[in-house]
C-alpha cells in the first residue's frame with residue numbers, strides 16, 4: 001500500500017468513544033468522530049450539549065474520563081504539547097491582550113508556539129495581510145472592533161501554520177459582514193492550504209457552508225453527514241402552512257388528524273415538520289418546502305426536548 005497516500009487519507013481528528021464525566025453528569029458520551037483533511041467540519045448542538053468539553057479534550061486541554069482523541073495520529077491526552085503544535089485553537093472568548101498592539105499580540109503568540117524572532121516577524125507580516133489588519137498593526141487590541149478582534153484571534157491561532165484549526169463559536173459576537181469575511185477566510189484556508197477546520201456555531205446559515213456536520217445532543221452524536229445528506233435523510237418533511245400563527249397551524253394539523261414533529265414560525269411562514277409517511281389532506285393547503293439546516297436543527301432539538 002502507498003504509505004503516503006494512506007497518511008493523507010487518515011483523518012486529522014479521530015475520536016474513539018471519547019467520554020467526559022463531571023461528578024455524576026456525562027458531558028460527552030462515547031463520541032466517535034473522523035474528520036478528514038481539508039474539511040470544514042461543523043460541530044452543532046444546543047447550549048450545554050458538550051461541544052466545548054469535547055473540543056477541550058480534542059485539543060489536549062482536558063483529560064478524557066475514558067476513550068481517546070487523536071490529532072494527526074497523536075493521542076492528545078498522552079502528548080498534549082505535541083498535539084498543540086499541529087493545531088490552532090480559538091475559544092469563544094478571544095484571549096487577546098488589550099494593552100498590547102495587534103503586532104505585539106501576534107509576536108507574543110508566535111513565541112508561545114516556539115517560532116524564532118525572525119519567523120515571528122515574517123509570519124506576523126504575512127498574517128496581518130491575510131487577516132486584512134495591516135493598517136491596524138500598531139493599534140491596541142482593546143481598541144479594535146469585534147470583527148477585527150476576531151480576525152486578530154484567528155491570525156494568532158494560525159501563526160505556526162497548523163494543519164488543524166479548532167474554533168469554538170468564533171462568530172458569536174460579530175456582525176454579519178464580519179461573519180461573512182471570516183467564513184471567506186476559512187474557506188480560503190481549507191481550499192488553498194488544505195487546513196482542516198473544526199468549528200462550532202449556533203448559526204445555521206454557517207452550518208450550511210460546512211462540508212460535514214455532526215449534531216451533538218446531551219454529549220452524544222445523534223446525526224452526521226454533509227448538509228445535503230442530513231436534509232435528505234431527515235426522518236421528516238417540511239411544509240409551509242397558510243395559518244398566521246404556530247398555534248393555529250398545530251390546531252389545523254390536529255383537526256386533520258395529521259401527526260407532526262414541530263410547528264414553528266420562520267420569518268413570515270408557519271412551518272411544519274411532519275413524519276415522512278404522513279399524508280396531508282388537500283384542504284390543509286400545505287405547500288411542500290425545501291429544508292434548511294435551521295429546520296434540521298429544530299427537528300433534532302425538538303427530539304431532545306421530547
Ligand SMILES: Nc1ncnc2c1ncn2[C@@H]1O[C@H](COP(=O)(O)OP(=O)(O)OP(=O)(O)O)[C@@H](O)[C@H]1O
Pocket residue numbers: 022027045046047048049050051052053054
Ligand atoms: N468543569 C466543569 N464542571 C462541571 N460541569 C461542567 C464543566 N464543564 C462543563 N460542564 C457541564 O457540561 C455540560 C456541557 O458543557 P459544554 O460547555 O461542553 O457545552 P456546549 O455544547 O459547549 O455549550 P454552549 O453551546 O453553551 O457553549 C454542561 O452541562 C456544563 O454545565
